[in-house]
Amino acid sequence: MRKRFVKVVLFGALALATTTSFISCKDYDDDIKRIDNEIGQINKSLDELKTSIGNNGIKSVTYDAATGKLTIVDANDKSSSCTIAQNLPEYTIEVVGGKVVLKKGGQEVSSADLPAAAAGFDPAKLTVNAAGEVSYDGVKTGVKVPTSSIAVIEKDGAVVGYTFTINGVEYPFYVADALPLTSLVFKPAAYLSGVEAMKAANLTYTKWAKNAYTLNAVGETWQAPVAAAKASNITPDMVAYYHVSPVGVTMKQISKLVLTADDKDFIGTRAAFAIGDVDLSKCSIEDGLLRVVFNGNSEAIQKIDASKITVMNLKATVNVNGGSKTIQSDYAAIYKTVMKDFVLANAKSTATPDKAHLYGADNKRNLIGKAEDAIKAEPMCEVAYDNTKGIDLKDYVETHYKEFTDTEKTPSEQIGAEKSLTNAQLADYGLKLVYSLSDYYQGEENKTNQSSFAKLNGSVLVASIEGVTEAPIAAVGRMPLVRVELQRISDGEVVNVGWIKVKITRGDVAGLNWTKDCGNFNLSCNDQKYSVQYMEMNINIYQKLGLTKADFHAIYELDVDANGNAKLKATDDGVVSPLTDADADRETICLKWTLTPWDALNAINKKEGKVTATATYKPKNDDSRGNVTITFTAVVNAPSASFDAGSKIAEYWYNSMSGIRINTVVPGTLTNDCAFISDMDNVFVGNKPSFKLNNTASEDFQIKNVTYKYIFASKNEKVEALGNDGVTYVLHVASETLLQAAPKGSAAYKDVAKINQATGEIAYQDNAVAKAILNTYSHSETPFSAKVDVILTNKCNMNLPMTDGEFDAAFLRPVNVFPNTGKYFVDGKDAGSSVKMLDLVYLTDWRDYKFEKTADYDGSTYYNYYGVQSIAIDKDNITCDLNKGNLETQKLAKVTDQIVIDQTGATAHPYGTITYTNNTNNVQAFKVKIPVIVTYKWGTVKTAVYMEIKKTEGN
Structure with missing residues (x-):
């Protein structure tokens, strides 16, 4: 095309x-x-x-x-x-x-x-x-x-x-297709030894019969089939399906259909399977699929395990431009199967097939032939008393069977598991379903016949009371029983029987949802209480349902928890309890909603202040009615505070007033032990922060009724910090007042900083992990900082949120080390070439003060104050550019062991001398990079000195 x-x-x-x-x-x-x-x-x-x-x-x-x-x-x-x-x-x-x-x-x-x-x-x-x-x-x-x-x-x-x-x-x-029939393509139902095939079925069963019956409480019984009973058979017409092309072809274009059959690879005298002309009146075309119905001698079809296979093809004669032509299909195999062990099954069941059968067959398929099982069980379906269209029970029934091969050997083999026929397929197999009311009574005294409250029209059941023309409301709650018989079409013999119990209901009565909007309220230390008023209950519940108060509480009951309170959703807040008057028969039953301060605070923190609670009334004994729900809603006004304007001393704050700096105590002032502690109150006017409310708040949250404290903010959690030992550490907020860290992937946490909430002091901790993090960067780079938050708390221990309470506390590295320039070694000198350590490097503290005596300060005392234990070269990691090597990476010891750079007196002021010696040949000028490590009270700091080695003297 x-x-x-x-x-x-x-x-x-x-x-x-x-x-x-x-x-x-x-x-x-x-x-x-x-x-x-x-x-x-x-x-x-x-x-x-x-x-x-x-x-x-x-x-x-x-x-x-x-x-x-x-x-x-x-x-x-x-x-x-x-x-x-x-x-x-x-x-x-x-x-x-x-x-x-x-x-x-x-x-x-x-x-x-x-x-x-x-x-x-x-x-x-x-x-x-x-x-x-x-x-x-x-x-x-x-x-x-x-x-x-x-x-x-x-x-x-x-x-x-x-x-x-x-x-x-x-x-x-x-426009469909302008051409007549051009092809027939067989639609296989199965494959026989790889050949497309259809089946010719033979149905076998033993018939059922109804026992003598009078109205009773357990219903009728039927004579179940027994093994010794004579078997009945059905040999239905065979049905083959062919795809027609084009799809617009109709049966009016076909004047004749002929099926021919043959047996392939067979030697013998048995008569071949034969069909001949097909009755066109039994055939049809729908959606491009030709349904061919025919009758043949099924006994002549070769058995599956025979040495030959029975095949057939279809010839169609079609009218074309006043003449005719023949269209022929491909050959397809035909095989015989035996269908037996029929049972009626619940088409709506999701259970395994053996458990999906209608009442009358247990899960072992032993047919017991009585209605009592259905009577004792729950109804299979429901129909409203005023549903004039009724319920079609054929939608609940399908036929199950087992299929066996027709073989020369015995016993025959079952084909697959239990199979099913839809109601539309039954006629193809000579079967039909017949529906009848099956009488039984309930009530020992009144003996009410349940099936007298229904009427059947074929398979459709409607509620009915004889002599009543209006909707039969009196039928509500009755449970009629319907017998379903699987019959042979030709004479009505019963192949199988089952029962369906139907419950007549009031019909679906819509539920009701009403929301009581309780408005906004301010957070306080007291419970918040709301209730449904008597008139609200009457107008919004009873009146809308068309029920009196007595009717409502007779039909519905509050769904409650173990404490007798309304059972709420997991996301609901507070408690809803019934308010029952002493005389419940006279006064309206209402509901009370109680919210604790913590319910309200939780809603502020997690739900933007929205609080809800949904109480549900459920029908007591009427599944047709929907639930009635009463939903309470309210919004908590979240109070907040901020620093008073001018509360911060501007000069103490950095990074646009967002952070402060923490340093060791200045030498010669408060203490003389290099304490790493700071009072955070001192960065505020009057040495204490002051606050203001940003919105309306209850008396419990007025500034005069709150106290403040410093905590480590939750934002510190899982923040990564690099240590100067090359390890990545992960922070952990162990508590409001304790910040810890551990190597990434480890849980071996060590303290890093602590807050004393009583004094407002923050103190850095003295351990290897804390020191590694502290000494990675100087104050001129990015010093390690922790996020501190200011929390305001009232008398009932509830927090007044701060909009600007969070700030950074940066911990300044106490000591820095820098290389001097212009120093060098000379090769070939007697006893080696030496340079004093303090000529190679110099130290400063967090103020950039050098460790030397000046007219303004005596920095020579800082070595002692900051506890400088040693200034030493890292001998093993000295690198050089000998032989054009990389000065940053080529280690001197890897090039030669005859050139030695060593140090004496590294552990005491003035931290000794570095000496260069060459114990071998003349050498030309080259360079070295010497790592230097300063160890002091708060850890280690590092630098590297680049020095020239001048060539051997006199050469």
Whole structure:
């Protein structure tokens, strides 16, 4: 099949270059408007045409391009037509000689050059969108082409359909097919030794019979089949299915169907399976599928384990242009199966097949033939007393069976597990279902016949009371029983029997949801209480349900928890309890909602202050009624505070007033032990922060009624910090006052900093982990900091949130070390070349004060104050550029062991001398990098000294 585009071309991946313009013409613009207008009228005509064709199938289709008329003749020789379009221009696009050319009727109307820089035309970049706008590489050219068009669909030169594009949207219209039957393709039901096959079934069973019965409480019983009973059989017509092509073919086009059969690879005298002409009145075509019903001698079908296979094919004679022709199908195998062990099953059950049977068969499939099981069980389905359409019980029934192969050996083998037949398939197998009311009574005294409250019309049951013409409300609660018999169509023999118990209900009564909006309230230290007032209950619940107070509480009960309070959702807040008057028969029963301060605070923290509670009234004994819910809602006004304007001493704050700096005590002031502790109160005016409320709050949250404290903010949790030992540490907020850290992936936490909430002091901790983190960066880089938060707490230990209480506390590294420049070693000197350590490096503290005596301060005492234990070279990691090696990475010891750089007196002031010796040959000048490690009270700091080794003296 192909598409030929006529009158207006449908555009696909086409467009123009980004740097060119598209020259339009007046005729072209007029064409677009006319095309859109004419095609816009097509839909109505097509709808009318489809309606006139109906489902009769298509005999022929013709289209006159000159007049634009489409004519269709259906299988009943009824002719229908509509005018599609005429005299519409045909547009084409060509790419020729580096240009994109638009032609109308073969004549050029406009063109555009491809971009000069383009290596070649790329059709994938040329597009037309649904609005008809032409683009190249995503850039619109300003050109618009027709968005409405007609595509004619042809097959072997015959028009079989059309695709109409209207304003960029396609509407396909497939006019069935103009051709008669062209092929028959067998639809297999199974495969027999790899061959497509259908089955011929033989049904076997032992019949059921009803025992003598009088009205009783346990219902009727039936004589169940016994093994010794004579078996009955059904040999139904066989049914084969064939796909027809084209799908529009109808039975009226077929004048004759013939089935022929053959036995392949068989030697013997047995008569072959034969069929012959097929009764066309039993056959049908629906949705392109031919159903062929036929009768044959099934005993002549070869057994599955025989040395031959029975095959058949179908020949159809069809009328064509006053004559006829024969269409022949492929060959398909046919095999015989035996169907038995029939039971009626619950089509709605999700249980395993053996447990899905209707009452009357236990899960071992031993048919016990009595209604008592159904009577004792829960109803299988329900129907409302006022449902005049009733309930169709056939939707609850399907037939199960077991299938066995027809073999030469015994016993025969079962084919698969238990199988099923839908109700629509039963007739194919000579079976039908018959529905009857089955009487039984309830009540020892009154002996009420439950089935007298229903009426059956075929398989449809409705509630009914004899002599009552209005809706039988008195039938509510009754449970009639229906017997379902699986019968042989030919004589009504009962193949199997089961029962369905139906409950007659009031019908679905909608539930009711009412919300009591309790408004806003301020957080306080007291419980918040709301209640449903008596008039609210009467107006919003009783009245809307059309019930009195007595009726409502007779039908519904509050769904309660173990404490007798309403059972709430997991996300609800507070407690809802019933408010019952001493005389419950006279006064309205209401509900009370109680919210603790902690319920309200939790809602502020997790639900933006929204609090809810939903109490549910459930029907006591009427599943047809929906629940009645009363939902309380309220909003907690969240109080908040902030620092008073001017409370912070600006000069003590850094980074836009967002952080403070913590340092060791200044030498010679408060203490003289290099204590690393700071009173955070001191960064506020008056050495104490002051606060203000930002909104309305209850008396419990007034500033005068709250106290403040410092805590480590939760934002510190899992923050990573690099140690100067190369280890990555992860922070952990162990408590409000304790910040810890551990190597990443470890739980071996060590203290890093502590807060004394009584004094407002924050203190750094003295251990290896804390020191490694502290000494990674100096104050001129990014010192380690912790996030501290200010918490305001009232008398009931509830927090008043701070909008700006969080700040950074940066811990300044107490000591820094820097290399001096201009120092060098000379090779070949007596006793080696030496340099004093304090000539190679110098120290400063967190104020950038050098460790030396000046006119302003005596820094020479700092070595002792900061506990400088040693200033030592890292001998093993000295690197050099000997032999053109990398000065940063090439270790001196790897190049030669004859050049030695060593140190004496590293552990006491002035921390000794570094000496260079060369115990071997002359050497030319080179450089070394010497790592230096300073160990002091709060850890270690490192630097590296770059020194030149001058060549051997005199050489």
